[in-house]
Amino acid sequence: MFYRESGQLKTSYQEDQALLSITQDRIGLLLILIGAFVLIPLLASDYWFTAILIPFLVFSLAALGLNLLTGYAGQLSLGTAAFMAVGAFAAYNFELRVPGLPVLVSFILAGITTAIVGIAFGIPSLRIRGFYLAVATLAAQFFIPWLLVKVGWFTNYSSSGVITTQPVEIFGYVFDSPVERYLLVLAIVSVLALLAKNLVRSNIGRAWMAVRDMDVAAEVIGIKIMRTKLIAFGVSSFYCGVAGALYAYVYLGSVEPDGFNLDLSFRILFMVIIGGIGSIMGSFFGAAFITLLPIFLDIIINDGAALLNLKLAAGITSVMQLLVFGGLIIFFLIVEPLGLARLWQITKEKLRLWPFPH
Amino acid sequence: MTENILNVNKVSLSFGGVAALKNVSFQVEEHKILAIIGPNGAGKSSLLNVVNGVYKPQKGQVIFKGKTWKNVVPYEAARSGIARTFQNIALFKGMSVLDNILTGRNLKMRAGLLSQAIYLGKCQREETNHRKAVEQIIDFLQIQHIRKTPVGRLPYGLQKRVELARALAAEPELLLLDEPMAGMNVEEKEDMSRFILDVNEEYGTSVILIEHDMGVVMDISDKVVVLDYGKKIGEGTPEEIRNNQEVIDAYLGVAR
Ligand SMILES: Nc1ncnc2c1ncn2[C@@H]1O[C@H](COP(=O)(O)OP(=O)(O)OP(=O)(O)O)[C@@H](O)[C@H]1O
Numbered sequence: 001m002f003y004r005e006s007g008q009l010k011t012s013y014q015e016d017q018a019l020l021s022i023t024q025d026r027i028g029l030l031l032i033l034i035g036a037f038v039l040i041p042l043l044a045s046d047y048w049f050t051a052i053l054i055p056f057l058v059f060s061l062a063a064l065g066l067n068l069l070t071g072y073a074g075q076l077s078l079g080t081a082a083f084m085a086v087g088a089f090a091a092y093n094f095e096l097r098v099p100g101l102p103v104l105v106s107f108i109l110a111g112i113t114t115a116i117v118g119i120a121f122g123i124p125s126l127r128i129r130g131f132y133l134a135v136a137t138l139a140a141q142f143f144i145p146w147l148l149v150k151v152g153w154f155t156n157y158s159s160s161g162v163i164t165t166q167p168v169e170i171f172g173y174v175f176d177s178p179v180e181r182y183l184l185v186l187a188i189v190s191v192l193a194l195l196a197k198n199l200v201r202s203n204i205g206r207a208w209m210a211v212r213d214m215d216v217a218a219e220v221i222g223i224k225i226m227r228t229k230l231i232a233f234g235v236s237s238f239y240c241g242v243a244g245a246l247y248a249y250v251y252l253g254s255v256e257p258d259g260f261n262l263d264l265s266f267r268i269l270f271m272v273i274i275g276g277i278g279s280i281m282g283s284f285f286g287a288a289f290i291t292l293l294p295i296f297l298d299i300i301i302n303d304g305a306a307l308l309n310l311k312l313a314a315g316i317t318s319v320m321q322l323l324v325f326g327g328l329i330i331f332f333l334i335v336e337p338l339g340l341a342r343l344w345q346i347t348k349e350k351l352r353l354w355p356f357p358h
Numbered sequence: 359m360t361e362n363i364l365n366v367n368k369v370s371l372s373f374g375g376v377a378a379l380k381n382v383s384f385q386v387e388e389h390k391i392l393a394i395i396g397p398n399g400a401g402k403s404s405l406l407n408v409v410n411g412v413y414k415p416q417k418g419q420v421i422f423k424g425k426t427w428k429n430v431v432p433y434e435a436a437r438s439g440i441a442r443t444f445q446n447i448a449l450f451k452g453m454s455v456l457d458n459i460l461t462g463r464n465l466k467m468r469a470g471l472l473s474q475a476i477y478l479g480k481c482q483r484e485e486t487n488h489r490k491a492v493e494q495i496i497d498f499l500q501i502q503h504i505r506k507t508p509v510g511r512l513p514y515g516l517q518k519r520v521e522l523a524r525a526l527a528a529e530p531e532l533l534l535l536d537e538p539m540a541g542m543n544v545e546e547k548e549d550m551s552r553f554i555l556d557v558n559e560e561y562g563t564s565v566i567l568i569e570h571d572m573g574v575v576m577d578i579s580d581k582v583v584v585l586d587y588g589k590k591i592g593e594g595t596p597e598e599i600r601n602n603q604e605v606i607d608a609y610l611g612v613a614r
Pocket residue numbers: 373376377378396397398399400401402403404405445
């Protein structure tokens with residue numbers, strides 16, 4: 001009844017092509033933005049910022065990057081964490097070696113560096129696909145952290161391999177407190193998400209999907225397959241690189257190459273699968289889900305045990321997490337390959353008709 | 359005398375030991391519709407694939423608009439004005455009808471990556487302009503009601519129509535249609551025939567059409583080429599083909 005486009009006549013193609021062509025969607029987005037930029041900073045605690053909201057946003061960005069590559073362009077990658085590492089260490093070295101370089105510029109340069117590395121590791125995709133490509137990206141996943149450890153220059157010869165990031169200072173203002181750091185990530189992620197949405201609704205986005213769905217037909221209508229795939233690797237890696245820089249600078253503050261391991265790559269891949277392959281919003285859903293799930297499970301299991309007066313074996317929650325994760329991933333792969341985003345879309349379609357079916 | 363837009367000259371193509379095409383030559387006159395007929399496995403699809411650079415013939419040349427192609431790839435064929443549809447529908451399944459057709463215009467879009475990311479301004483103007491062009495094609499093919507539907511959900515006949523729309527979106531000079539009416543009922547075939555004729559008349563597009571339905575072939579083509587086992591065994595107006603004994607033996611006899 002309340003969510004529908006009836007009575008909202010579009011008078012031009014431009015209006016029809018607008019980002020959110022239904023008024024309710026526009027209001028919805030506005031509410032989310034107000035909530036995220038105004039209400040949450042007023043209400044949330046430091047624990048929420050540092051343990052939940054900041055990682056959620058950083059992972060959303062990484063998942064978004066992977067989703068552009070895998071969901072839109074159809075190229076599977078298991079190297080996401082490695083690309084994040086490139087971003088983190090690139091930003092660190094730019095800041096370290098170029099005195100006075102604004103940190104936002106470092107983040108952008110880190111993204112560009114990662115894009116170049118990503119394109120290099122995307123070259124095998126021109127010959128191989130699917131499972132074999134995944135194996136090729138796995139090479140990146142093992143090679144990059146190894147190289148970062150091996151070549152001391154990258155970590156500024158830190159003996160443990162751990163780097164501590166420089167303060168995040170923009171125009172003389174240091175983003176230090178949890179709420180400031182949260183707002184900074186939020187702003188960066190919002191802008192990058194908007195740009196990604198624009199890309200996927202323009203020519204390049206259609207080319208990505210065309211290559212994903214039917215590469216022979218794409219080639220025959222004049223899409224350059226190689227170029228399209230490499231752009232996907234480049235743009236995707238840019239996003240992962242910036243996510244990596246934020247992961248180091250805003251979330252953890254100090255990182256080591258081995259932290260960017262295959263586990264992390266898989267976590268991000270799961271976010272994409274659960275959130276929705278080929279959906280910008282799905283990347284956020286997936287990141288939220290996977291960030292929040294352990295916390296909820298923790299609460300449920302511990303409170304449940306307390307309620308029943310049970311003594312839990314140590315580590316039971318992490319085992320439960322794995323079980324629930326595994327179950328959910330199988331569920332989504334089999335029942336709803338398009339993830340939470342698709343469930344959300346179905347709900348909206350139902351709402352559009354509600355309360356009158358048909 | 360009209361110009362030939364396409365000149366296929368003594369083309370031979372084989373896959374390993376299998377000879378798909380043997381010394382095939384024919385011409386397509388500008389603004390005309392040429393039909394290719396022949397039994398299954400005769401090499402019809404292979405011939406189209408040679409014309410738009412998907413397959414490279416071992417021998418012979420393809421001359422398009424007076425230019426001889428050397429090592430042509432599908433991208434260049436598309437750029438120089440050839441569009442096609444496939445025997446097995448090759449739409450982009452995860453995309454809407456509108457996006458499928460818009461993709462057909464990708465070669466005409468100029469906005470760079472950054473401009474697309476920012477969207478406002480140049481990219482938006484371009485998207486809107488191309489949308490207008492695509493809407494004309496949508497009107498023309500009468501698929502307004504499904505423009506936002508994901509193509510995977512459409513019935514077969516409509517998918518074939520969307521594929522034609524995507525090819526037309528490129529505003530081709532030569533349109534290659536590989537069995538556009540296969541699996542359609544009589545009514546759908548009539549619609550499709552009319553669309554092909556209209557495209558040919560209104561935009562002057564030259565057409566190569568592979569079709570098994572002899573009724574359709576007789577109705578809409580200006581010239582017919584008959585293939586059998588990779589060899590051209592006949593060529594002429596529909597009338598001549600109908601009365602060609604060799605063709606009747608090889609093909610029409612079989613078809614009936
Ligand atoms: N990519 C390929 N690799 C190997 N052999 C091929 C290939 N494409 C076609 N052929 C062979 O070439 C011959 C001609 O095939 P083609 O598809 O061109 O026939 P067709 O006339 O289109 O038949 P149909 O009416 O069944 O579509 C067949 O023997 C086929 O097996």
